[in-house]
Amino acid sequence: MTAAIEAEGLTKTFGGEFLALNGVGFTVEEGTVLGLLGPNGAGKTTTVRVLTTTLVPDSGWARVNGLDVVKDANKVRSSIGLAGQYAAVDANLTGRENLRMVGQLFQLSRKDASRVADELLEHFNLTEAANRPSKTYSGGMRRRLDIAAALVVRPPVLFLDEPTTGLDPNSRTAVWQVVEDLVANGTTVLLTTQYLEEADRLADNIVVVDRGAVIAEGTPATLKATLGETVLDLGFSDVGAASAASKLFVSSWPAPPVLDGSILELPIDAGPSQVMMALRKLDEAGMAPTSMTLREPSLDDVFLSLTGRRAELGEDN
Amino acid sequence: MTSTVLPQAATPVKRSKLRRSINDCIVVTERNLVSYVRIPDQLFFSSVQPIMFVLLFRYVFGGAIATPGMSYVDYLMPGIFVQSLLFGCVSTSVGLAEDLQKGLIERFRSLPMARSAVLFGRTISDAVRNIFVMILITLVGFAVGFRIGTSFGLYLVAFALLILFAFCFSWVFAFIGLSASNSETAGLMAFPILFPLTFASTAFVPAESMPTWLRWFAEHQPVSIAVNATRGLMQGGPGADTTHWVVLTLIWSAIFLAIFVPLAVWRYRRVG
Numbered sequence: 001m002t003a004a005i006e007a008e009g010l011t012k013t014f015g016g017e018f019l020a021l022n023g024v025g026f027t028v029e030e031g032t033v034l035g036l037l038g039p040n041g042a043g044k045t046t047t048v049r050v051l052t053t054t055l056v057p058d059s060g061w062a063r064v065n066g067l068d069v070v071k072d073a074n075k076v077r078s079s080i081g082l083a084g085q086y087a088a089v090d091a092n093l094t095g096r097e098n099l100r101m102v103g104q105l106f107q108l109s110r111k112d113a114s115r116v117a118d119e120l121l122e123h124f125n126l127t128e129a130a131n132r133p134s135k136t137y138s139g140g141m142r143r144r145l146d147i148a149a150a151l152v153v154r155p156p157v158l159f160l161d162e163p164t165t166g167l168d169p170n171s172r173t174a175v176w177q178v179v180e181d182l183v184a185n186g187t188t189v190l191l192t193t194q195y196l197e198e199a200d201r202l203a204d205n206i207v208v209v210d211r212g213a214v215i216a217e218g219t220p221a222t223l224k225a226t227l228g229e230t231v232l233d234l235g236f237s238d239v240g241a242a243s244a245a246s247k248l249f250v251s252s253w254p255a256p257p258v259l260d261g262s263i264l265e266l267p268i269d270a271g272p273s274q275v276m277m278a279l280r281k282l283d284e285a286g287m288a289p290t291s292m293t294l295r296e297p298s299l300d301d302v303f304l305s306l307t308g309r310r311a312e313l314g315e316d317n
Numbered sequence: 318m319t320s321t322v323l324p325q326a327a328t329p330v331k332r333s334k335l336r337r338s339i340n341d342c343i344v345v346t347e348r349n350l351v352s353y354v355r356i357p358d359q360l361f362f363s364s365v366q367p368i369m370f371v372l373l374f375r376y377v378f379g380g381a382i383a384t385p386g387m388s389y390v391d392y393l394m395p396g397i398f399v400q401s402l403l404f405g406c407v408s409t410s411v412g413l414a415e416d417l418q419k420g421l422i423e424r425f426r427s428l429p430m431a432r433s434a435v436l437f438g439r440t441i442s443d444a445v446r447n448i449f450v451m452i453l454i455t456l457v458g459f460a461v462g463f464r465i466g467t468s469f470g471l472y473l474v475a476f477a478l479l480i481l482f483a484f485c486f487s488w489v490f491a492f493i494g495l496s497a498s499n500s501e502t503a504g505l506m507a508f509p510i511l512f513p514l515t516f517a518s519t520a521f522v523p524a525e526s527m528p529t530w531l532r533w534f535a536e537h538q539p540v541s542i543a544v545n546a547t548r549g550l551m552q553g554g555p556g557a558d559t560t561h562w563v564v565l566t567l568i569w570s571a572i573f574l575a576i577f578v579p580l581a582v583w584r585y586r587r588v589g
């Protein structure tokens with residue numbers, strides 16, 4: 001297998017002091033999907049900007065399709081598609097005009113650019129809105145148009161920066177479907193996300209970044225194995241009760257429990273029987289939770305288990 | 318939601334580097350012109366302002382300003398032409414700052430296109446718009462009594478000279494637009510430059526009435542030079558004086574280009 005994207009030791013400071021990237025490095029094999037997972041301010045967009053040649057790193061190097069992103073920037077640009085975090089479409093142009101413009105900037109003939117534009121509009125279910133200025137589009141339509149613009153030349157490597165943030169469930173599933181289609185046709189995709197669920201569904205590999213550095217890397221399965229399939233949230237009347245309950249599980253539970261205020265979070269990977277076991281343990285100790293929820297682990301849980309702090313805190317320090 | 322298979326990729330046309338740059342430039346210019354037409358209020362206000370200036374100076378200040386050798390309206394109109402075209406350059410900086418803010422420049426920068434195409438596309442489309450402004454003000458001028466004292470041919474020479482001068486000057490604003498933190502700032506940053514240049518000039522009043530220090534500036538700065546060249550071409554005729562001002566205007570245009578094209582392209586490469 002050959003690598004479609006390689007990055008090593010990327011650093012970038014903004015305003016002299018602030019380290020947005022602090023040695024990010026990873027490899028994406030051709031035809032696979034990498035999920036770049038991290039909280040706000042982790043450095044996801046900055047990484048994407050370096051890989052798509054719009055930002056020059058302070059140190060480290062990166063190659064896309066074997067081409068250096070700094071030295072061969074223009075060649076890299078011919079073989080990538082980018083849908084940035086904030087849909088970058090011209091509000092005054094219609095959907096069709098936006099796509100045609102991008103096609104022509106890839107040196108397609110007018111005729112080819114129009115044909116590709118029409119086919120993409122069809123594919124993204126935008127044909128009806130094709131001749132309306134894109135400022136009249138809903139957020140989801142604009143996002144779809146933006147992704148379509150990244151696909152104008154069917155680039156071998158595609159970058160999607162938070163492609164589904166702010167989309168309704170239907171639009172989200174549609175975007176996922178597009179990514180799956182592209183990958184089935186051999187495209188390499190790097191997508192950033194804040195949703196573990198999304199990375200889990202689409203990515204072959206996940207790289208978790210925090211404060212500009214990679215803190216974990218692996219397949220969704222290995223990452224989830226450290227977390228448990230599901231999480232059992234047990235609410236108690238107060239912090240003291242929760243903390244007393246957590247002592248019951250510290251040494252005897254397969255994965256360590258997490259205490260969040262008056263809520264005790266227990267990783268569960270053996271299904272209902274394990275939930276019953278947890279409740280039995282509490283019952284034997286004469287303790288009863290006031291609430292109980294069973295849920296999928298979130299990015300927050302990945303974070304807590306990897307860094308010992310909550311994901312939201314990422315931006316504050 | 319996604320109904321069909323993804324479209325087949327099309328093959329790019331093989332073009333030389335120069336042809337590619339020209340293509341990119343045309344595509345961006347077209348895109349800007351379409352935007353102008355789509356936002357009628359912008360078009361409306363960019364023509365209303367010059368018309369107001371014509372009426373204001375012609376009827377409010379005009380009576381109080383003495384001009385040697387020609388009627389005030391004939392003295393005024395060359396000044397209005399230059400002033401309107403230069404004020405139009407504000408849209409160069411605002412347009413670029415908006416593209417920057419909306420992430421469009423980020424997209425352009427990730428495409429394999431010529432680095433200068435976004436900037437040339439902007440300045441050229443602003444020059445095209447200036448052609449319309451120039452025609453419009455000429456018509457308004459005729460309506461309030463302006464007459465060409467020389468010939469239609471020389472009026473056209475002045476027309477072309479001013480479009481070129483404004484095009485070169487708009488590169489200053491391209492640089493400003495890429496340096497501003499947002500489009501509002503980009504618009505505001507233009508006025509400390511435009512006001513002294515257009516009002517402390519020979520555009521609306523003869524410099525003789527100004528204090529000595531201001532008079533020196535007013536007589537030597539580029540806007541006055543362009544106004545003098547226009548006045549010479551439209552009213553004075555092809556004397557040695559007119560040639561002198563035309564040549565100086567061309568030299569200033571070249572200076573603007575030589576300094577601000579590289580600066581703007583440099584800014585473009587490293588914005589964000």
Ligand SMILES: Nc1ncnc2c1ncn2[C@@H]1O[C@H](COP(=O)(O)OP(=O)(O)OP(=O)(O)O)[C@@H](O)[C@H]1O
Binds near residue numbers: 038047
């Ligand atoms: N142009 C810039 N100037 C100054 N600071 C910047 C710039 N771009 C990013 N940063 C800072 O670098 C850090 C990383 O930003 P980045 O946009 O890469 O994060 P992110 O992981 O994409 O976050 P989000 O999920 O919010 O999009 C942030 O703290 C951000 O404030």
Ligand SMILES: [Mg+2]
Binds near residue numbers: 044085161
């Ligand atoms: Mg981001």
